[in-house]
Amino acid sequence: MAGVNTTLTAAPRREQVAAGIRDSFSAGLGIFPLGIALGLLVLQAGLSWWVAPALSLAAFAGSLELLLVGMIATTAPLAAVAVTVFVVNFRHVFYAFSFPLHLVRHRLARAYTVYAMIDEAYAVSASLSRDQQSAARLLGMQISCQLYWVGGGLAGVAIGAALPGPIKGLEFALCALFTVLTLDAFRSRREIPSLLLAMVCFTVALILVPGAALLVALLLFVALLLARHLISTRRPKETAHA
Amino acid sequence: MPDPGYLAAVLALTFTITLALRAVPFALLGSLRESLVVRRLAVWMPVGILAVLAATAFRSSIAALPGTIWYALIALGATVAVHLGLGRRTILSVGIGTAVYVALANSGFGS
Numbered sequence: 001m002a003g004v005n006t007t008l009t010a011a012p013r014r015e016q017v018a019a020g021i022r023d024s025f026s027a028g029l030g031i032f033p034l035g036i037a038l039g040l041l042v043l044q045a046g047l048s049w050w051v052a053p054a055l056s057l058a059a060f061a062g063s064l065e066l067l068l069v070g071m072i073a074t075t076a077p078l079a080a081v082a083v084t085v086f087v088v089n090f091r092h093v094f095y096a097f098s099f100p101l102h103l104v105r106h107r108l109a110r111a112y113t114v115y116a117m118i119d120e121a122y123a124v125s126a127s128l129s130r131d132q133q134s135a136a137r138l139l140g141m142q143i144s145c146q147l148y149w150v151g152g153g154l155a156g157v158a159i160g161a162a163l164p165g166p167i168k169g170l171e172f173a174l175c176a177l178f179t180v181l182t183l184d185a186f187r188s189r190r191e192i193p194s195l196l197l198a199m200v201c202f203t204v205a206l207i208l209v210p211g212a213a214l215l216v217a218l219l220l221f222v223a224l225l226l227a228r229h230l231i232s233t234r235r236p237k238e239t240a241h242a
Numbered sequence: 243m244p245d246p247g248y249l250a251a252v253l254a255l256t257f258t259i260t261l262a263l264r265a266v267p268f269a270l271l272g273s274l275r276e277s278l279v280v281r282r283l284a285v286w287m288p289v290g291i292l293a294v295l296a297a298t299a300f301r302s303s304i305a306a307l308p309g310t311i312w313y314a315l316i317a318l319g320a321t322v323a324v325h326l327g328l329g330r331r332t333i334l335s336v337g338i339g340t341a342v343y344v345a346l347a348n349s350g351f352g353s
Binding site: 047058114 | 251257260264278279294296317318336
């Protein structure tokens with residue numbers, strides 16, 4: 001992915017956009033099939049086909065949209081939707097620390113870059129060195145990613161409409177995806193206490209409020225992490241990391 | 243299909259909250275960067291939230307097809323094994339795990 005058009009920041013804009021599109025290919029391998037899954041799930045949940053592109057434009061946050069399909073289909077309370085969106089997408093708060101927004105000068109382009117700061121865009125931009133980055137390359141990559149996502153959703157809707165009936169068990173893809181993402185997050189940060197805390201929270205939420213287990217588990221988890229922070233701050237000898 | 247007003251409200255909420263989460267930190271960058279609690283949450287949160295999401299998705303999968311908890315556990319094991327054994331290729335792991343569950347759930351045994 002890296003290594004193209006690297007040396008001079010003065011490289012022509014067209015080449016930089018092309019480099020951005022090349023950057024997006026590896027991310028696209030993950031985004032497009034996930035888009036297909038979104039389109040299929042939208043139809044399986046009994047929703048209209050346009051819910052897939054509408055979600056992809058309103059949210060542009062893959063895993064959250066897959067979750068929202070289920071919530072919309074069961075008309076979950078708006079408060080539950082709001083808290084889920086907030087907690088699930090909260091990780092984006094941390095991307096601002098190292099995302100190269102300062103490269104983008106044009107106001108509309110800046111707004112788009114922030115709106116389209118998905119996990120994949122963050123990861124790709126983080127993999128480039130400073131002299132490889134430019135506004136045109138960043139935007140080329142982000143717009144490509146959104147096209148893969150919306151296009152994948154439409155392809156999924158088309159495939160779903162062509163199928164004779166719903167595929168029993170397809171929604172397991174979401175469970176498999178989150179399991180894989182958990183494994184990857186675990187590899188990069190040895191985080192056994194967090195994992196155990198999260199599982200305790202989920203079990204407690206499942207027993208106490210089975211109807212709103214996700215919401216309660218996430219709130220409980222954040223509360224426990226804040227408590228953990230307070231406890232470890234009070235004991236100055238203990239260091240913060242994992 | 244829920245009514246259009248509800249859908250519009252969900253889309254508007256999702257758009258506003260997601261955009262705010264992505265945009266506000268750029269405005270507060272200086273003070274956030276120095277905050278110990280924010281830096282700790284950055285390390286502590288992801289794996290736990292993803293695990294809760296995985297557990298939730300597992301539960302709704304077996305709720306949608308009662309009697310398939312063993313199939314789901316087998317598929318979950320396949321997902322983890324493929325992911326750790328075949329080089330952490332997300333699409334491959336998710337694809338095989340899902341295929342195992344779909345195949346078992348449609349096989350007609352058990353449930």
